[in-house]
Amino acid sequence: MxxxxxxxxxxxxxxxxxxxxxxxxxxxxxxxxxxxxxxxxxxxxxxxxPNATDFTARPEDEEQPQSVSLGAFAVNIGDSESSSSLNFPPSKERLPIFPDFLLPGTFDRNLAAFKAQLKEATAQRTFYPLIPLHISRRLIDNSFADVMVEHPFISLACFMTLLEAQYATSTVGPAEDASRWALVNAVLALAIRFKTAVGSESDISPVTESFYQNSVMVVRQLILQDPNLVSVQALLAMAVFSRGLPDPQAFILLTTNASRHLEILSRCRFVGNFTSPVIYDGDQFEQVYEVSNRLSEEASLIMQRQMYEPTSTGIL
Incomplete structure (x- = not known):
């Protein structure tokens, strides 16, 4: 074989x-x-x-783990010389979704401390202090578009310029610019009232009212001084806020004076005699004019209804 x-x-x-x-x-x-x-x-x-993992064969009826390619989701991290597929801004530049001053406990402490300052200012009969600037910025960023959706009497850029200037000058008084002080406080009052959650009005209302009262304390000066565009915008902001008050007399007074100041500015604009460089913004002037007309019409309707109703006593 x-x-x-x-x-x-x-x-x-x-x-x-x-x-x-x-x-x-x-x-x-x-x-x-x-x-x-x-x-x-x-x-x-x-x-x-050398780089292999265990690929031991398994029965066909046994479920095998699925692997997904990471190529589509690759992000280069830690390599300073290579470019990253996804570019994220530095953490310091990113706006936090939930700021520290709104955290539970922190907000209550800040609110209690600010209310104590309001009581002290009330006892001394002085202007109420403004809230910290970083809170005001956040508040305006999140509410300005909603506050101005019905009566846009000022742009965000113009208001932020006035806000920054007011904080740079003084946070406890007009600092020789009653128009700017009244406008900043009235808009802040509108923003806080808009952002106040249902059920917490009694807790937040002292803060809202303090800003409105800051504007009210200079309203006499606004009415008697030479008009400028900022003073008209301040009167309109106060008028919009006063629409939410029970007594309509404040709304009528503020709207009427805003309309009168705007007529004076219109004549100055026609002859080229301006008392404020802000008046050269023609688009903003026309926008303010439209808002003033709408509020004046609303005030006229209220006065017509009051002819058949008992008169109220309060004004501001």
Missing amino acids: VTVQTKPEAPSKTFIACSRCKTRKRRCDGNTPKCSNCAVQKDNGNLDL
């Missing part, structure tokens, strides 16, 4: 599937061509043993 010695078969190569094949629960073998994804990735399908 002749014994035929067969040549031992060479061990088959071990192949690794591309990410797409593994996702479809398939494995590459040496008999089938590479899939298109392997060809694109220039992967020859050979398993790199």
